[in-house]
Amino acid sequence: xxxxxxxxxxxxxxxxxSSFFFLFSFSSQASHPRxxxxxxxxxxxxxxxxxxxxxxxxxxxxxxxxxxxFSFADLPKFQQRYLINTEHWTGPERMGPIFFYCGNExxxxxxxxxxxxxxxxxxxxxxxxxxxxxxxYGESVPYGSRDEAYKNVTTLSHLTAGQALxxxxxxxxDLKRNLSAxxxxxxxxxxxxxxxxxxxxxxxxxxxxxGALASSAxxxxxxxxxxxxxxxxxxxxxxxxxxxxCFNTIKESWDALILEGQKENGLxxxxxxxxxxxxxxxxxxxxxxxxxxxxxxxxxxxPTPADFMMPLPGNPVKEVxxxxxxxxxxxxxxxxxxxxxxxxxxxxxxxxxFQLDDDPHGLxxxxxxxxxxMVMPMSSSQDLSMFPTYDYNYSSFxxxxxxxxxxxxxxxWITTEFGGHDFKTALKLSGSNIIFSNGLLDPWxxxxxxxxxxxxxxxxxxxxxxxxxxxxxxxLAVSNICLLLQ
Amino acid sequence: xxxxxxxxxxxxxxxxxSSFFFLFSFSSQASHPRxxxxxxxxxxxxxxxxxxxxxxxxxxxxxxxxxxxFSFADLPKFQQRYLINTEHWTGPERMGPIFFYCGNExxxxxxxxxxxxxxxxxxxxxxxxxxxxxxxYGESVPYGSRDEAYKNVTTLSHLTAGQALxxxxxxxxDLKRNLSAxxxxxxxxxxxxxxxxxxxxxxxxxxxxxGALASSAxxxxxxxxxxxxxxxxxxxxxxxxxxxxCFNTIKESWDALILEGQKENGLxxxxxxxxxxxxxxxxxxxxxxxxxxxxxxxxxxxPTPADFMMPLPGNPVKEVxxxxxxxxxxxxxxxxxxxxxxxxxxxxxxxxxFQLDDDPHGLxxxxxxxxxxMVMPMSSSQDLSMFPTYDYNYSSFxxxxxxxxxxxxxxxWITTEFGGHDFKTALKLSGSNIIFSNGLLDPWxxxxxxxxxxxxxxxxxxxxxxxxxxxxxxxLAVSNICLLLQ
Numbered sequence: 003x004x005x006x007x008x009x010x011x012x013x014x015x016x017x018x019x020s021s022f023f024f025l026f027s028f029s030s031q032a033s034h035p036r037x038x039x040x041x042x043x044x045x046x047x048x049x050x051x052x053x054x055x056x057x058x059x060x061x062x063x064x065x066x067x068x069x070x071x072f073s074f075a076d077l078p079k080f081q082q083r084y085l086i087n088t089e090h091w092t093g094p095e096r097m098g099p100i101f102f103y104c105g106n107e108x109x110x111x112x113x114x115x116x117x118x119x120x121x122x123x124x125x126x127x128x129x130x131x132x133x134x135x136x137x138x139y140g141e142s143v144p145y146g147s148r149d150e151a152y153k154n155v156t157t158l159s160h161l162t163a164g165q166a167l168x169x170x171x172x173x174x175x176d177l178k179r180n181l182s183a184x185x186x187x188x189x190x191x192x193x194x195x196x197x198x199x200x201x202x203x204x205x206x207x208x209x210x211x212x213g214a215l216a217s218s219a220x221x222x223x224x225x226x227x228x229x230x231x232x233x234x235x236x237x238x239x240x241x242x243x244x245x246x247x248c249f250n251t252i253k254e255s256w257d258a259l260i261l262e263g264q265k266e267n268g269l270x271x272x273x274x275x276x277x278x279x280x281x282x283x284x285x286x287x288x289x290x291x292x293x294x295x296x297x298x299x300x301x302x303x304x305p306t307p308a309d310f311m312m313p314l315p316g317n318p319v320k321e322v323x324x325x326x327x328x329x330x331x332x333x334x335x336x337x338x339x340x341x342x343x344x345x346x347x348x349x350x351x352x353x354x355x356f357q358l359d360d361d362p363h364g365l366x367x368x369x370x371x372x373x374x375x376m377v378m379p380m381s382s383s384q385d386l387s388m389f390p391t392y393d394y395n396y397s398s399f400x401x402x403x404x405x406x407x408x409x410x411x412x413x414x415w416i417t418t419e420f421g422g423h424d425f426k427t428a429l430k431l432s433g434s435n436i437i438f439s440n441g442l443l444d445p446w447x448x449x450x451x452x453x454x455x456x457x458x459x460x461x462x463x464x465x466x467x468x469x470x471x472x473x474x475x476x477x478l479a480v481s482n483i484c485l486l487l488q
Numbered sequence: 489x490x491x492x493x494x495x496x497x498x499x500x501x502x503x504x505x506s507s508f509f510f511l512f513s514f515s516s517q518a519s520h521p522r523x524x525x526x527x528x529x530x531x532x533x534x535x536x537x538x539x540x541x542x543x544x545x546x547x548x549x550x551x552x553x554x555x556x557x558f559s560f561a562d563l564p565k566f567q568q569r570y571l572i573n574t575e576h577w578t579g580p581e582r583m584g585p586i587f588f589y590c591g592n593e594x595x596x597x598x599x600x601x602x603x604x605x606x607x608x609x610x611x612x613x614x615x616x617x618x619x620x621x622x623x624x625y626g627e628s629v630p631y632g633s634r635d636e637a638y639k640n641v642t643t644l645s646h647l648t649a650g651q652a653l654x655x656x657x658x659x660x661x662d663l664k665r666n667l668s669a670x671x672x673x674x675x676x677x678x679x680x681x682x683x684x685x686x687x688x689x690x691x692x693x694x695x696x697x698x699g700a701l702a703s704s705a706x707x708x709x710x711x712x713x714x715x716x717x718x719x720x721x722x723x724x725x726x727x728x729x730x731x732x733x734c735f736n737t738i739k740e741s742w743d744a745l746i747l748e749g750q751k752e753n754g755l756x757x758x759x760x761x762x763x764x765x766x767x768x769x770x771x772x773x774x775x776x777x778x779x780x781x782x783x784x785x786x787x788x789x790x791p792t793p794a795d796f797m798m799p800l801p802g803n804p805v806k807e808v809x810x811x812x813x814x815x816x817x818x819x820x821x822x823x824x825x826x827x828x829x830x831x832x833x834x835x836x837x838x839x840x841x842f843q844l845d846d847d848p849h850g851l852x853x854x855x856x857x858x859x860x861x862m863v864m865p866m867s868s869s870q871d872l873s874m875f876p877t878y879d880y881n882y883s884s885f886x887x888x889x890x891x892x893x894x895x896x897x898x899x900x901w902i903t904t905e906f907g908g909h910d911f912k913t914a915l916k917l918s919g920s921n922i923i924f925s926n927g928l929l930d931p932w933x934x935x936x937x938x939x940x941x942x943x944x945x946x947x948x949x950x951x952x953x954x955x956x957x958x959x960x961x962x963x964l965a966v967s968n969i970c971l972l973l974q
Contacts, residue, residue, distance in 0.1 A: 072558035074860050074895055075645040159561040168905075175904045184909070206692065208918030209907030374560050409560055418661045419557075419654075421695030423670070431944070432694030434917040458917070 058114065058121045060085040060131070065176070067137070069144050069160050071168035077160075080144035082169055084134040085114050087121075092128030094183045099129040102211070104170060104192035104199035107368045110135035110142075113196065120191055129189075134173055136166050136199075138367050155408050158370050164419060167199060171207045190214035194446065195376075197438075201451075202420050204436050205429075213435035223378045223449025225414065227422050230381040230394045232448030233297075238388040240300040240319045240443055248323035251338055252296070253388040258335045259285055275336050276343075279355035291358045292339065293389060295346040300445050313349050321345045373403035377413035378449070429455040437462060544600065544607045546571040546617070551662070553623070555630050555646050557654035563646075566630035568655055570620040571600050573607075578614030580669045585615040588697070590656060590678035590685040593854045596621035596628075599682065606677055615675075620659055622652050622685075624853050641894050644856050650905060653685060657693045676700035680932065681862075683924075687937075688906050690922050691915075699921035709864045709935025711900065713908050716867035716880045718934030719783075724874040726786040726805045726929055734809035737824055738782070739874040744821045745771055761822050762829075765841035777844045778825065779875060781832040786931050799835050807831045859889035863899035864935070915941040923948060 064081040092098035101120050106113055114133045124131045135142040138161040143151040151157055178184050188211040192200030197219030204214040222228050242249040262268045262275075263285030273282045282288055299319050302308060306316045315321050326342040333341075347356055372378070379396070382389040396413065403411050421428050438451035439462040447463070454460045550567040578584035587606050592599055600619040610617045621628040624647040629637040637643055664670050674697040678686030683705030690700040708714050728735040748754045748761075749771030759768045768774055785805050788794060792802045801807050812828040819827075833842060858864070865880040882899065889897050907914050924937040925948040933949070940946045 070556075070559060071901075072648060072650045073556060073645040074648070074898075075642060156561060159559040162558060162560070164558045171904050175900070204918075205694075207904075207907075208691075209909070209911075209914035210904075412560075414661070415557075418657050418693075418696075421693075423695070425695075428695035431920040432690075432918065 058087075058118075059089070060087045060114065060133070065134075065173050067169050067172065069165075071165060071172065078144065080137065080142065082135060082137065082173065083110060083141045084132055084173065085110060086133075087124070087131045090125040090128055091130035094181060094186055096128065097186055098183075099127055100174075100178070100183065100186055100188045101127075101129045101131045102170070102174060102188050102190050103131075103133045104190055104196045104203060105134050105136040105139070105166075106192070106194060106196035106199075107136060107139055107371065109140035111140070117191070117193075132174075132177070134170060136196075137161060137169055152367075152370075158407070158409075161367060161370055162375060163199065163202065163371075163416070167203050167206055170199070170203055171210055174210050187212040191217075192219065193217040194219065201436050201438065205420060205433050208434070213437070215437045215439065217439045218441070218444055218446050218450065219438060220378070220446045220449030221420065222422055222425060222451065223446070224416050224422055225379070227417070227425070228449050230379040231383040231387065233380055233445045234382045234389050235386040236443070236445040236448050237297050237300040238386060240303050240445075241296070241323060241388060244320050244323040245327055248326045248342075249388050251326050251335055252342075255292075255335050255339045256289065256390045259289060262336060263288075272336075276340055277355050279357050282358070287358050289390075291356075292343060295343050296388075297445060299346055300443060303443050312346060314346070315349065318345060318349075370407060370409075373407050373409055373411055375412060375416050377411050377416075425451065426453065426455045429459050434458040436460075440464065544573075544604075545575070546573045546600065546619070551620075551659050553655050553658065555651075557651060557658065564630065566623065566628065568621060568623065568659065569596060569627045570618055570659065571596060572619075573610070573617045576611040576614055577616035580667060580672055582614065583672055584669075585613050586660075586664070586669065586672055586674045587613075587615045587617045588656070588660060588674050588676050589617075589619045590676055590682045590689060591620050591622040591625070591652075592678070592680060592682035592685075593622060593625055593857065595626035597626070603677070603679075618660075618663070620656060622682075623647060623655055638853075638856075644893070644895075647853060647856055648861060649685065649688065649857075649902070653689050653692055656685070656689055657696055660696050673698040677703075678705065679703040680705065687922050687924070691906060691919050694920070699923070701923045701925065703925045704927070704930055704932050704936065705924060706864070706932045706935030707906065708908055708911060708937065709932070710902050710908050711865070713903070713911070714935050716865040717869040717873065719866055719931045720868045720875050721872040722929070722931040722934050723783050723786040724872060726789050726931075727782070727809060727874060730806050730809040731813055734812045734828075735874050737812050737821055738828075741778075741821050741825045742775065742876045745775060748822060749774075758822075762826050763841050765843050768844070773844050775876075777842075778829055781829050782874075783931060785832055786929060789929050798832060800832070801835065804831060804835075856893060856895075859893050859895055859897055861898060861902050863897050863902075911937065912939065912941045915945050920944040922946075926950065 063084055063086055065084060066079045067082045069077040069080055091100075101124055103113065103117060103120055110133050117133075120131055123129075137144070138151055138158070144160070145151045145153075145157055174188060178186065178188075190200040190203055190211050190213070192198070192214070194217070197216040198221045200214040201216040201219050201221055204211060204216075223233070238249065241252060259272070262272055263282075265271070269282045269285070272278075272285065272288060273280075276282075276288060278288075298312075299322060302312075302314060303319045304314075304316060308314055308316075322342040322345045325345055326338045329338045329341060347353065368376075377396075377399070379394040381394045382392040384391045400411055403409060417423055433455070436459045438460070440447035440450045440452060441464045442452075450461075451459075452461050452463050549570055549572055551570060552565045553568045555563040555566060577586075587610055589599065589603060589606055596619050603619075606617055609615075623630070624637055624644070630646070631637045631639075631643055660674060664672065664674075676686040676689055676697050676699070678684070678700070680703075683702040684707045686700040687702040687705050687707055690697060690702075709719070724735065727738060745758070748758055749768075751757070755768045755771070758764075758771065758774055759766075762768075762774060764774075784798075785808060788798075788800060789805045790800075790802060794800055794802075808828040808831045811831055812824045815824050815827055833839065854862075863882075863885070865882070867880045868875040868878040870877045886897055889895055903909055920942070921944045923946055926933040926936045926938060927950045928938075936947075937945070938947050938949050
């Protein structure tokens with residue numbers, strides 16, 4: 003039997019630690035108020051990015067990038083920010099690995115300080131750590147300022163996944179050359195949208211890395227690859243498994259909300275019931291606020307307390323349902339809902355009144371991406387979902403994107419560029435060394451890869467946040483990757 | 489032993505016929521006058537594209553393509569021409585294959601009528617044949633006309649290999665969907681630059697095809713992957729293997745040319761010696777004209793007569809050397825050269841005087857591509873080359889590109905985008921089903937893949953235009969592809 007190499011040990015350790023990674027990091031990226039047209043967001047507006055945590059040390063650097071890698075148009079360059087730590091790197095002679103986190107749709111410092119896993123394991127492997135920021139987010143905006151970059155369809159036109167991947171490829175190639183580290187293995191990391199980028203990076207630029215850990219990466223949530231009901235069915239399952247009455251109360255609450263809102267002074271009454279800071283203008287704003295909380299809760303339904311996005315108890319969905327179910331019998335549906343939702347929005351009890359996001363369609367980066375490439379059809383089914391029944395309607399989605407951005411979505415581009423249909427067959431022959439890790443309670447898991455595609459494209463599914471038999475088998479499969487990586 | 493499937497039979501037959509394909513088709517695409525800065529061209533300006541051959545029937549269609557697949561800028565669309573024949577296609581129910589030729593840098597009809605192999609085998613496999621034209625060539629030009637498309641750096645900026653591949657991917661995806669042929673296997677074909685595209689297409693869009701036959705595709709002729717002397721060393725070897733004196737005469741001729749040109753009335757004398765139609769302005773123009781012929785001759789050095797680019801006898805290099813060597817002893821070096829070169833430029837004897845190309849740097853598509861992405865370093869060595877010694881000089885190349893197109897080359901982009909360094913290791917894990925076929929006398933073979941990278945990325949090298957042992961072993965390797973393709 004071949005002796006394990008440092009690289010194989012690295013991947014084994016990665017594997018052992020990936021459940022931790024999953025539990026306390028990426029999958030906790032949560033969703034945004036849902037209207038009829040938008041897919042849930044990975045990251046919510048309600049989240050308050052933490053201040054940089056002094057626990058992790060890094061240097062901030064900037065790299066000059068082309069705005070368009072795929073043309074020779076004379077466009078202004080932009081400065082891509084990246085965070086780097088080389089203090090534990092064993093250097094090119096000892097083939098010190100490069101841990102490269104594929105930056106998501108936000109400030110890279112926030113992802114860096116919330117991705118302890120990568121920092122924690124880097125010293126053991128003598129690895130360098132690099133966190134590049136995604137173009138158009140954080141400080142890495144073109145045209146000199148965020149306002150200029152987000153001005154119109156022309157300035158936003160180069161905010162695409164393909165360009166972001168090319169940024170990563172160019173940065174990595176340059177970094178390796180400057181450090182004479184061409185032969186050093188690069189391991190990609192990423193969660194949520196960043197996990198999609200890590201997986202796609204491995205597919206599109208396989209010569210630049212040796213493998214990727216793509217956590218909670220719904221790369222199949224496009225077109226008709228997975229049923230559009232998947233996301234909300236999984237959110238709802240989180241609640242139904244705790245209590246059928248809780249599920250039913252939430253399911254009934256949407257009609258109750260509308261009825262209340264239609265009454266004379268109904269909006270005033272809702273404002274009062276839900277302790278809103280400003281008077282409610284439309285019932286829909288309140289529905290979106292609730293909907294968003296349920297989706298978030300499913301994403302961060304960890305067994306232990308965590309405060310990635312909000313300070314929450316362990317098993318927060320169980321806690322919400324306990325509140326909803328334990329009200330005195332005479333309590334109204336809407337009052338029960340308020341009690342439940344307060345677990346999410348006010349667990350510390352410090353909030354006096356709640357601010358709704360009543361302009362969820364602002365010109366922000368993810369909305370642009372959702373209106374161009376990241377077209378993820380979402381429906382809400384009649385039976386398995388606790389949300390109002392809704393059939394995805396591409397025409398109205400397209401129309402609203404035109405109104406917001408003057409842009410036409412290209413709903414088939416992602417699958418043309420990266421594949422997705424018949425993923426397993428396609429990847430069996432032509433991809434390698436990707437670990438897709440998912441928690442099955444995470445609503446995004448439904449659009450991710452949950453079955454091994456080959457010996458080296460493996461799925462690690464963590465049922466209910468604990469190790470499963472499937473995971474154990476996947477572990478064996480990943481051991482094979484290690485042996486292959488010579 | 490598994491039973492062969494229709495698909496495996498298809499690939500076996502492809503393999504059996506690929507030597508024919510190699511001999512009479514792609515590798516005969518020839519080079520262009522070389523100056524100190526330009527890499528040889530795949531296609532020469534001297535070639536007269538044949539009129540569409542009525543032997544092959546096809547329908548001409550147009551497909552509306554985005555000018556920039558990788559941004560959402562509001563640019564005008566263009567019509568991509570493609571030739572299609574479905575008369576032998578067995579249709580989606582019987583999984584009828586799609587034979588897809590990756591169009592090169594020229595009019596697609598010319599490639600179609602010169603690629604008999606694809607037409608010949610299609611009926612046997614019940615295959616559809618599609619020949620898409622490369623953007624900015626033939627009729628597939630953006631901005632309404634060739635003049636507008638080639639006007640400046642802005643209009644030319646989207647003439648890139650990456651965009652052309654995306655054109656192919658979008659066209660294929662649309663074609664398959666419209667014909668309900670999503671499950672039908674696509675086999676990619678291509679030679680020379682088209683062969684590079686076929687290989688890259690397989691690497692970048694593996695979900696869209698099942699395999700590629702990349703003929704004479706120098707995908708490693710970038711940066712320092714292969715020695716820059718390779719091309720001219722192989723050209724020279726074609727002559728040296730016929731006759732050392734022939735090789736030496738050519739090697740001596742360059743100085744003789746310069747000496748003659750420097751004499752009083754020297755240019756007039758050269759005009760006379762070489763039967764030029766117009767008086768020679770610079771000796772360099774004549775050198776380029778000769779250089780070009782030698783490179784072409786090496787590319788089309790077939791054992792049997794062929795007239796792909798020029799009407800030529802079998803073993804044309806042998807014929808050239810016979811002419812050079814058999815002149816009476818007193819014959820001057822330059823007169824010998826003229827006798828030899830006439831085999832190439834005037835084999836039929838119909839030419840009264842010769843037209844030189846004295847403006848080789850015009851704004852044409854391939855020059856743009858060479859000045860942007862297709863930066864192929866070429867040197868001429870002291871001993872093994874019969875050409876004047878020359879060390880590749882990137883600075884002067886860059887400067888001349890700036891003068892011609894106001895564009896800065898990106899010499900490292902191709903290897904960042906598609907890989908190339910340490911090709912075998914990178915491809916071993918993450919690519920599959922590419923046959924690289926090469927004739928070892930073809931000077932482009934030096935930059936192609938001549939060793940198997942894996943069981944399914946195989947090299948077929950044809951030594952001296954006849955089957956070699958290596959080819960036989962490769963044949964066995966390809967049999968394995970067939971078994972894999974279930």
